[in-house]
Amino acid sequence: MEATPWWAREGFWAKTAIFVTALSFVILIWLTFDTMKQIMAGSARVPDYSVINHRISYAPDEARGYQVPKIGPEEPLFGKKLSEEEAAALVRKGKLTIQGRNCMNCHTLLGNGAYFAPDLTKAWLDPAWGAATIREQLMLQFLMDPTNNARTFGTGRRMPNLHLTEEEAKAVIAYLKWMSAIDTNGFPYNFKSIAQGGE
Amino acid sequence: MTRVGVLDSSNLTGGQRLAVKYFTVALILFGAQILFGLLAGLQYLKPDFLYGVLDFNVNRMVHINAMVVWMLYGFLGSVYWLMEDEARHPVVGLKLGEIAFWVLTLAVAVVVLVYLFVQYGPGDIKTIWFINEGREYIEAPRWADIGIVVVVLVFYFNVLATFMKGRFTGIGGVIALDLLALAGLYLAGMFFTPNISVDQYWWWWVIHLWVEATWEVLVGAIMAWGLMKTLGVSRRIVQTWLYIEVALMFGSGILGLGHHYFWIGTPDYWFEIGGFFSALEPIPLVAMVVHSLYDAGKHELKSSNHPALAWLIAHAFGNFLGAGVWGFMHTLPQINLYTHGTQWTPSHGHLAFFGAYATINIAFFYLAAQQWRGNVYMSAGIAGAWRWKWALALLSIGVLGMTMSLLIAGYEQSFIERAIEGSTWAGYFKAQTHPWFMQAMWWRQIFGWVTAAGYLLLVWDLLAIGAGETRTATQVGHESEQAQAGAQAAPAAA
Numbered sequence: 016m017e018a019t020p021w022w023a024r025e026g027f028w029a030k031t032a033i034f035v036t037a038l039s040f041v042i043l044i045w046l047t048f049d050t051m052k053q054i055m056a057g058s059a060r061v062p063d064y065s066v067i068n069h070r071i072s073y074a075p076d077e078a079r080g081y082q083v084p085k086i087g088p089e090e091p092l093f094g095k096k097l098s099e100e101e102a103a104a105l106v107r108k109g110k111l112t113i114q115g116r117n118c119m120n121c122h123t124l125l126g127n128g129a130y131f132a133p134d135l136t137k138a139w140l141d142p143a144w145g146a147a148t149i150r151e152q153l154m155l156q157f158l159m160d161p162t163n164n165a166r167t168f169g170t171g172r173r174m175p176n177l178h179l180t181e182e183e184a185k186a187v188i189a190y191l192k193w194m195s196a197i198d199t200n201g202f203p204y205n206f207k208s209i210a211q212g213g214e
Numbered sequence: 215m216t217r218v219g220v221l222d223s224s225n226l227t228g229g230q231r232l233a234v235k236y237f238t239v240a241l242i243l244f245g246a247q248i249l250f251g252l253l254a255g256l257q258y259l260k261p262d263f264l265y266g267v268l269d270f271n272v273n274r275m276v277h278i279n280a281m282v283v284w285m286l287y288g289f290l291g292s293v294y295w296l297m298e299d300e301a302r303h304p305v306v307g308l309k310l311g312e313i314a315f316w317v318l319t320l321a322v323a324v325v326v327l328v329y330l331f332v333q334y335g336p337g338d339i340k341t342i343w344f345i346n347e348g349r350e351y352i353e354a355p356r357w358a359d360i361g362i363v364v365v366v367l368v369f370y371f372n373v374l375a376t377f378m379k380g381r382f383t384g385i386g387g388v389i390a391l392d393l394l395a396l397a398g399l400y401l402a403g404m405f406f407t408p409n410i411s412v413d414q415y416w417w418w419w420v421i422h423l424w425v426e427a428t429w430e431v432l433v434g435a436i437m438a439w440g441l442m443k444t445l446g447v448s449r450r451i452v453q454t455w456l457y458i459e460v461a462l463m464f465g466s467g468i469l470g471l472g473h474h475y476f477w478i479g480t481p482d483y484w485f486e487i488g489g490f491f492s493a494l495e496p497i498p499l500v501a502m503v504v505h506s507l508y509d510a511g512k513h514e515l516k517s518s519n520h521p522a523l524a525w526l527i528a529h530a531f532g533n534f535l536g537a538g539v540w541g542f543m544h545t546l547p548q549i550n551l552y553t554h555g556t557q558w559t560p561s562h563g564h565l566a567f568f569g570a571y572a573t574i575n576i577a578f579f580y581l582a583a584q585q586w587r588g589n590v591y592m593s594a595g596i597a598g599a600w601r602w603k604w605a606l607a608l609l610s611i612g613v614l615g616m617t618m619s620l621l622i623a624g625y626e627q628s629f630i631e632r633a634i635e636g637s638t639w640a641g642y643f644k645a646q647t648h649p650w651f652m653q654a655m656w657w658r659q660i661f662g663w664v665t666a667a668g669y670l671l672l673v674w675d676l677l678a679i680g681a682g683e684t685r686t687a688t689q690v691g692h693e694s695e696q697a698q699a700g701a702q703a704a705p706a707a708a
Contacts, residue, residue: 025384025450028457035461039468046487047415053481054411061411061479107408112337114348114406120271125478126555127414128350131258131270133642134555143639162266168643171261175269183337194410200485202477203637204551 056103060198064102067092067189071196073140073208081201087212092189093151102189109190112183121174124194126202131172139188139195140208147211151188158184218588219683225588229298229305229376234582235315236291239322240575241673243284246326248666250277255662258655272333275346275353276326281567282351283322288575289432290369293389295578296439297373303380307372314368321361325354342406349413351421352403359404366397384453388435388460396428411479418474425567426495426537427467433529433574434459437502440526440577444517446690447509455505462498470495476547477554485547492545496538506530518687519584519592521602521679525577528610532569540565540617552632557654558624565617568609576672583676584687591685601675605668612665616658623654 021027057063062084070087091097097105113119119128122135133141143166144150157164159181161174179187216225223231254273256263264273294311298304305311328345335341342348343356354362370393377386403420407413438452472488506527510517517523540562544553553559580602584592627645635641645651 023454025454025457028454028461029384032457032460032464036464036468039464043468043471046483050415050475050480050484051412054409054415054479056409060481061409064408103408108337110408110410110413111339111341111406115335115337115341115346117271117275117334117346117348117353119348119350120274120353121269123555124410125414127417127478128555129271129274130555130557130560131254131274133639134637137637138639141639167261168640169647170643172257172270172646173261173265175266175271177334180336186337190408197411197479199477199479200482202551202554204632205636207636207638 062086062193062196063099064106064193065097065099066196067102067106067192068096070212071139071192072211073137073195073206079201081204082206083198083201084196086196090212092192093185102193105186105189106193108183108186109188109193112179112187113190116177116179125197125199132174134203135191135194136197136199137195137203137206137208139192140206142207142209144209147209150209154188154191155181155184158187216588218686219590219680220588221586221681222588223586225586227298227304228308229294230582230585232305232308232311232315233291233295233578234586236287236294237575237579237582239319240284240287240291241579241676243280243287243322244572245669245673247277247280247284248662248669250274250280252659252662252666253277255655255659259652259659268330269333272329276329278351279326279329279353285429285567285571285575288571288578289429289436291582292436292575292578293369293373293393293432295582296385296436296443297376298380299443300383300386300439301377301380303376305372306375306379307368310368311372314365317361318365321358321365325358328355329353339406349403349417352417356404359400363397363400366393366400370394370397383449384456385435385438388431388456392428392431392435396424396432399423399428414478415475415480418471422471422474423468426470426541427464429571430463430467430498430533430537431460433533433571434463434498434502436574436578437506437526437529440522440574440581441506441509443581444519444523444526444690445509445513446518447513451505451509455501459498459501462494462501466491466494466497473545473547473550476550489546493542495545496534496542499534499538503530503534513690516688516690517593518690519580520594520596520599521592521606521675522577522580522584524602524606525573525580528606529570529573529577532565532573532610534569536562536565536567536569536617540621552628553624556624556627556631557620558628561617561620561624564613564620568613572609579676580679583679587680587683589687590680590683591687592680593688596679596683598675598678601671602679605672605675608664608668608671610668612661612663612668615661615664619654619657619661623651623658626650626654 054061066086068089068091070090072085072087073082074085076083121129121132124135126134144153158179162176165173167173250273254270254277257270332345335345345355347353347355373393374390377390399420402416434456438456441447441452442449469487470492472484473492475484475488544550544558584590626648630648631637631641631645635644
């Protein structure tokens with residue numbers, strides 16, 4: 016009987032499997048360190064939480080070929096400028112509320128989640144709020160009583176009343192504003208923002 | 215004494231008895247997955263249905279959690295099933311394994327009851343610990359996470375100790391290393407951060423590196439054993455293929471993780487890395503199709519368990535189509551920019567999870583049913599064979615039908631919401647109310663019912679197959695195993 020050629024031997028492929036797995040994992044770890052540096056709050060891609068004190072827009076970037084968030088002049092949320100710590104605490108509360116109310120099983124955030132309700136990545140900038148001047152108030156009203164403030168756009172789908180307190184609703188709005196300032200490499204694409212600051 | 219054709223636990227070894235407990239819960243959760251999927255699907259068509267009682271987010275959460283958990287139960291059961299045969303040693307620490315099973319099952323029951331009756335909690339860390347973590351697929355609260363880790367460690371002890379006391383085969387080695395990675399990766403999902411980019415980065419470590427890497431390798435190992443068992447394929451062949459698959463699977467799947475890092479705030483070098491490696495991900499799945507079909511053909515489809523073999527072949531095709539082709543279709547960033555977060559994803563998800571994982575678990579349910587009835591005959595010409603054939607057909611047609619319906623919805627959504635309307639909420643709703651979208655949702659629901667019918671038939675068949683049959687199973691594989699064992703022993707003796 017002929018000997019099995021090296022490329023068909025179990026031992027060769029076992030070693031290859033171990034080598035390929037280990038190498039891939041080492042590369043992934045290395046990339047993870049670099050990525051973590053680039054996505055910490057306060058980095059160029061993921062802004063500080065105090066960005067909620069500013070106007071945020073989404074404008075075309077010629078070099079990159081898609082829109083990127085732009086941080087504008089001061090425009091504090093609910094008219095109250097927050098310190099870095101206060102802003103961080105508010106955004107943290109917003110994230111806890113979003114997780115506790117299980118938002119992700121109807122909505123998507125950064126495109127991940129469920130598809131029963133719209134994506135929230137640029138919820139802060141969506142033209143559905145009408146005018147930037149009344150946006151915060153409309154968002155607050157809606158989140159605190161979505162059943163009676165529902166706009167179903169013909170789908171008949173209404174957000175259930177999740178009994179958010181005013182504090183939780185404001186925290187969610189802060190969270191959505193902060194999230195709209197993350198550089199998501201042009202996602203969502205070709206987005207048409209709400210008019211802000213006399214645009 | 216073995217009683218052929220009669221359901222009797224004395225026909226099973228200790229490990230197999232524990233395995234059928236896992237399989238039983240898995241099958242019940244499979245039913246729950248379908249039920250809550252049907253409720254959620256119906257809410258697309260009748261949005262007021264159960265509004266304020268069982269809202270879409272609850273139904274959808276139970277739908278996907280039941281799926282993840284029944285698949286894990288199926289895998290754990292399958293490993294307990296094959297462990298003793300593979301290691302040639304009884305399960306070490308079986309009693310501990312039994313306790314772990316009951317603890318896990320109790321925890322799952324409590325988590326589901328809290329999902330259904332408490333549903334959500336206030337915006338503080340206690341909700342994450344005790345009610346719902348609110349992160350897709352891994353919603354289980356933190357206390358349950360810790361319980362899962364403990365149970366998996368017990369399971370891991372069973373696996374490692376059994377193989378060490380018995381013999382470490384190639385299949386055993388792959389399972390042991392893979393389970394270590396699978397358990398370790400779960401830890402990456404157990405923390406809270408307000409930074410959603412960091413959150414989703416690690417969240418994908420659990421979701422992707424489970425589903426597209428460690429689960430795939432685990433089913434590769436289970437499949438290898440399944441082919442030896444049902445067809446009698448030689449160990450040397452299946453193990454060589456298994457190593458090739460592991461190399462290709464981890465070689466493409468680990469860095470293929472990058473296809474989830476296009477739009478979550480992560481740097482744009484992930485475009486190239488994610489695009490390239492995820493494009494390679496279908497290759498190991500092609501290898502699996504080739505080798506399972508080749509083996510089946512070489513053995514002229516003479517198998518010891520026809521339904522199990524049919525489901526193993528369904529697994530090879532389903533994995534390639536659902537995970538490979540459907541994944542590849544929208545994996546490159548240039549198309550994913552439009553498809554990410556649309557119905558494309560559930561289209562891929564339905565076919566991939568069914569094709570890659572439901573199928574192989576069902577194959578093992580049949581292996582268990584056979585042994586439970588005293589290694590009863592399950593080859594050609596069994597009584598009531600129409601049941602397993604129709605269950606296979608209805609489940610496959612149902613899932614494929616849902617997949618195609620959701621794909622059409624996904625195309626429509628990508629074009630109308632994203633490409634034309636510019637991804638605003640008005641664009642989203644315009645796409646959601648379009649007649650093509652609504653037609654697709656109706657078809658998805660209809661095929662959901664077909665899937666449910668297939669499930670009911672499957673349950674009936676698993677309970678009835680082999681009852682009253684007096685013949686024992688067709689013998690396969692022993693010659694090749696023995697011949698090979700002899701061939702390996704000879705040089706050593708020389």
